[in-house]
Amino acid sequence: MGKLALAAKVTHVPSMYLSEMPGKHQGCREAAIQGHREIGRRCRELDVDTMVVLDVHWLVNAGYHINCNDSFEGCYTSNELPHFIKDMRYAYRGDPELGRRIAECANAAGVGTRAHEIASLELEYGTLVPMRYMNGDDRFKVVSVAAWCAWHTLEDSRRFGAALRQAIEQSDSRVAVLASGSLSHRFNDNGSGEATMHEISREFFRQVDLRVVDLWRQGDWKTFCAMLPEYADLCVGEGGMHDTAMLLGLLGWDAYDQPAEIITEYFASSGTGQLNAVFPVPA
Numbered sequence: 001m002g003k004l005a006l007a008a009k010v011t012h013v014p015s016m017y018l019s020e021m022p023g024k025h026q027g028c029r030e031a032a033i034q035g036h037r038e039i040g041r042r043c044r045e046l047d048v049d050t051m052v053v054l055d056v057h058w059l060v061n062a063g064y065h066i067n068c069n070d071s072f073e074g075c076y077t078s079n080e081l082p083h084f085i086k087d088m089r090y091a092y093r094g095d096p097e098l099g100r101r102i103a104e105c106a107n108a109a110g111v112g113t114r115a116h117e118i119a120s121l122e123l124e125y126g127t128l129v130p131m132r133y134m135n136g137d138d139r140f141k142v143v144s145v146a147a148w149c150a151w152h153t154l155e156d157s158r159r160f161g162a163a164l165r166q167a168i169e170q171s172d173s174r175v176a177v178l179a180s181g182s183l184s185h186r187f188n189d190n191g192s193g194e195a196t197m198h199e200i201s202r203e204f205f206r207q208v209d210l211r212v213v214d215l216w217r218q219g220d221w222k223t224f225c226a227m228l229p230e231y232a233d234l235c236v237g238e239g240g241m242h243d244t245a246m247l248l249g250l251l252g253w254d255a256y257d258q259p260a261e262i263i264t265e266y267f268a269s270s271g272t273g274q275l276n277a278v279f280p281v282p283a
Contacts, residue, residue: 002171004281005046007251008039009179009244011264011274012057012129014084015197028198033133035264035276039178040134042278049173050095050141051134052102052164054246056181056239057126058146064106064113064160065146067121068099072142078125090128095141098171102143105170106163111156113163126180140176147181147246148239154229157242161249179247183209185238188271201271205235209273213266216277219259221248238272251279258282 011032019029043051058065072092078085096117103115127144135142145164149157168175184205188196200206208231215224225248232241248256256279264276 002168002173002175004165004168004177004250005048005174006039006043006176007247007279007281008176008263009181009247009275009277009279010036010039010130011182011269011276012126012180013182013269013272013274014078014081014125014129015269016129017085017088017132025197029269031267032264032274032276036130036133038263039276039278043134043176044139046176047174048140048176050098050143050175051131052098052143052145052175052177053127053130054145054147054177054179054181054243055124055126056147056243057124058144059148059150060146061150064111064149064152066099066103066113066115067123067144068096068115069094069117069119069121070096072123074122076123076125076128085125088128088132090123090131092131092135092138092142095143095173098141098167098173098175099143101171102145102164102167105167106160109159109163109166111160111163113160130178130180145246147179147243149242150240152240152242154232154240154242154245157245158249158253161246161251164246165250177247177250179243181238181241181243183212183237183266183273183275184235185272186236197270198268199271200268200273205273206268208235209266213262213275216260217262219257221256222254225254247279252282256282
């Protein structure tokens with residue numbers, strides 16, 4: 001019998017990789033990196049087998065998609081921000097069996113989903129950045145789920161999350177699920193560059209983000225789920241915040257009542273709102 005061992009919402013800002021590099025930005029994202037390492041440490045303590053990453057940097061236009069190759073290896077440069085992430089090497093084991101099971105459960109629930117085992121289907125940095133700091137020793141298998149769902153409803157992503165929970169419980173694995181994406185996600189205007197790398201793009205976004213973090217800390221998921229569609233729209237949530245809808249679908253949506261634990265406090269990055277937070281799994 002499988003088990004959902006850990007659930008979290010995590011940042012994947014590319015300045016985390018830049019933070020490793022010698023130069024004026026070295027160390028600038030150390031708190032976020034340490035937050036990832038803490039989540040990885042907890043997953044080791046919980047004897048997690050597989051990390052499922054809901055990746056808002058994987059854009060899909062139709063259906064739900066899972067990358068469940070048996071292994072992933074390569075050298076990654078971001079086509080979005082090549083001056084932030086370039087030549088980042090990675091190698092991880094996959095979990096095809098779990099990926100296929102997720103697709104089976106989602107399809108049975110009426111959410112059209114495909115599981116892919118295609119060697120040339122590469123990982124996006126919404127998966128690669130968290131894995132760099134949580135899974136640098138290849139301790140955990142990796143499954144990546146497309147969560148930049150351009151023409152999908154949040155309700156379907158909620159249902160996908162519920163099917164994901166069912167698939168985990170039908171498996172033989174202990175699984176951590178990571179919603180990899182930001183809160184507000186309106187980048188700073190072109191030309192502002194490094195001068196605003198640690199600033200939010202609009203004060204309105206910061207204030208709404210901070211209210212959301214308060215709701216999470218209080219465990220007021222009824223209020224948050226009710227406001228999620230407008231929040232994702234008005235605050236330009238990354239990938240439409242489908243990763244968050246999937247995560248909450250996994251945990252019970254507005255019936256979930258556990259207060260989130262903020263591992264890395266809210267911070268601004270190139271205009272966007274970010275944090276690392278663990279969502280306790282109900283017994």
